[in-house]
Amino acid sequence: MLKLDPNLPDPDGFYAELLAAHEGLTEAESHALNARLVLILANHIGDRAVLAEALTLARETAAGGRR
Amino acid sequence: MVAVRYKTAFQLYPYQRSPDQDLSTPVRHPVVIVGGGPVGMALALDLGLKGIRVVVLDDHEGVGMGSRAICFAKRTLEICDRLGCGQPMVDKGVVWNLGRVFRDTHELYSFNLLPEDGHRRPAFINLQQPHFERFIVERIREVQARGAPIEIRGVNQVIGVEPRGDHVALEIDTPDGPYRAEADWLVACDGARSPVREMLGLGFKGRVFQDNFLIADVRMKADFPTERWFWFDPPFNRGQSVLLHKQPDDIWRIDFQLGWNIDRKAVVEPESVLARVRAMLPDTPVELVWTSVYTFQCCTMERYRHGRVFFAGDAAHQVSPFGARGANSGIQDVDNLAWKLALVLRGQAGEALLDSYDLERRHAAEENILNSTRSTDFITPKTPVSRMFRDAVLDLAERAPFARSLVNTGRLSVPAVLDGSPLNGPDDAALPARTRPGAPAVDAPTERGWLLGLLGDEFRLLCLNTEHPAVTVGGVTAAPVQLSTEGWPHLAERWLGDAPRAVCLIRPDQHVAARWIDPAPGAVAAALARAMGLADAEA
Incomplete structure (x- = not known):
């Protein structure tokens, strides 16, 4: 079951760390970093049902954002 | 006249006039097989061993040139053992277990197929297709001599097929002109462009991949180990992939991905092929044995049985070469069909049994197409985002073992488990x-x-x-x-x-x-x- 309630300690700190990881990268390099990050995290989660929920949520919210 | 479509590597069944050609009434045969490739010949052998009278019609006089299918899987060898021709294949073939994956100039990782012990046959052998076919035909000659009712008719091209309720009428062209014959059951093993399928107006649907590959078979005395080497984006084929595989007789298969927009004539010029090979192996003297440029598709018919006509092998389903799922699945089609046809011809089972061939082998083909499509999408990503994820996997593979499981250079053929088949009976879940x-x-x-x-x-x-x-x-x-x-x-x-x-x-x-x-x-x-x-x- 995908967690949707807050689960990250120090969320502001994590957000800053995520942006820092992208600092100085071109857009293409940033996309590549994100792709690696997705794969690393997916392997860490290791639960296909959770990943399927996450993929669906990510896809659906993109559609909502465009409205 | 029967057109010559390709050169033969071994002339095994020269044209001989059949008595059928002199009769005014067409002769009825229990089983006619169209196409004397590995699938058609294996089916003839399987049926002949069961005492079923069978005629093979092939429009050539022997086995086509070129190594083509070179990877034969354990299940195929086991089926060939059952047919009595597995041993010469294994004796001649090359056994490999170690694969290496490279990117650019460096090795990402290696893998060992680690074949499980306690099996008679290895996971795979590499063997040129003409040898594979020749061993089947030699076995047919052996069992014919002992009375197995198999007849091979070379330079017999089927030019007309007409289903007629209780039989199929055929028109067959030969060097002496056309003649007619009839079959209780017809099996089309006539390849991906199946003329029988075309003549019956049946569809073949799927995905065509916009990519070209160049096969160069080269002879070289190299002290490379017997391993499978796969490169992503090497300096000698920038932006594309390359596969190196060993065959018997000091011959190596090199498979260059070329991309879509190429001059298909120019790339197979010997000088052009040799230039590629020399860029890859600058210090090794090589001799060019065979070259071919190919594109591929993943397609299947909707049904593999149409009344009294069956389709097997590439005629029924076609996959990309990644994973060695073409010839290997065709031999499993034979394995599945022969005994069913034999039971029905002996009157021991009803025709309903024959529908299970369609069901079981379509299930297997879907699995093969799925795997082969996934490999193709990884090796030749077709959108910027699929290339991005593919490269992300390769970026990670050297350091993170998990990413190696995502690297897909072909998921090698394993036999289908026929889960859900109507022929399956009770199970006990306590068993493995x-x-x-x-x-x-x-x-x-x-x-x-x-x-x-x-x-x-x-x-x-x-x-x-x-x-x-x-x-x-x-x-x-x-x-x-x-x-x-x-x-x-x-x-x-x-x-x-x-x-x-x-x-x-x-x-x-x-x-x-x-x-x-x-x-x-x-x-x-x-x-x-x-x-x-x-x-x-x-x-």
Whole structure:
């Protein structure tokens, strides 16, 4: 079951760390970093049902954002 | 006249005038096979060994040039063992276990197929297709000499096919002009561009991949180890992939991905091919043996049985070469069809059994197409985002072992488990999953030799640490093969797990039909009836 309630300690700190990881990268390099990050995290989660929920949520919210 | 479409590597069945050609009334044959490739010839051999009269029509006089399919999987070798031609293939073939994956100039990782021990045959052999075909035809000649009713007619091209209710009418062209014949059952094994399929106006649907590949078979005395090497984006083929594979007789297969917009004539010019090979192997003298440029598609027919016409091998389904799922799945089609056709021709089973060929082999083809499509999407990503994820996987693969499991240079052919087949009978979940109903029997050494050799090519009752009498339904007998697992750990692990004993009903194609720890009276007979397509008899 995908967690949707807050689960990250120090969320502001994590957000800053995520942006820092992208600092100085071109857009293409940033996309590549994100792709690696997705794969690393997916392997860490290791639960296909959770990943399927996450993929669906990510896809659906993109559609909502465009409205 | 029959057109010559390709050069032959071995002339094995020169044209000879058949008495059929001199008769005014067409001769009716029980089974006619169109196409004498590996699938057609293996089917003729399988049926002939069962005493079924069969005629093979091929529009050439022998085996085509070129190595083509070079990877033959364990299941194929096991089927060829059943047909009596597995040993020469293994003797001639090259066994490999180690694969290396490179990116640019450096090695990302290597993998060992680590074949499980306790099997008669290796996971794979590499062998040029003409040799594979030749060994089947040589075996046909051997069994013909002992009376097996197989006839091969070279330079016989089918130019007309007309289904007529209880038979199929054929028009066949030869160097002496056309003649007519009839078949109770027709099997089209005439390849991906199947003329029979075309003549019947049947569809072939799927995905065409916009990419070209160049095969260069080169002879070289190189001290490379016998390994499979796969490169992503090497300096000698920038932005594309390359595969290097060893074949017998010091011949190596090099497979260059070329991309879509190329001059297909120019790339196969010997100078151009040699320039590529020299860029890859600058210090090794090489001799060019065969080249070919190909594109591919993943396609299937909607149904593999159309009344009295069957389709097998590439005629029925086509995959990309990644994973060696073409010829290997075609041989499994043969394995599946031969015994069913034989039972129906002997009047021991109804025609409903033949529909299970379509169901079971389409299930297998879907699995092969799925795997082959996924490999293709990884090797030749077609959108910027799929390339981004592919490269992300390669970026990670060197350091993070998990990413290696995502690297897909071809998921090598394993036989389909026929889960959900209507021919499957009862299962006992306490027994190991790998030998469940629908699975191909898993080999193991036993007190009387290799298990698959003992199972042979008829229905069998494998009785482990227990007894069961032979069971007969409609003239078909499943005779017991009784074995003790005491001192035979592979047999126990693969077939019993933690159970003390088991009775397994095995089909003539060595797939498991049903199994029990303690079968109730009548249970085996009911399962045998079901496996013969007589499901009503079970009620």
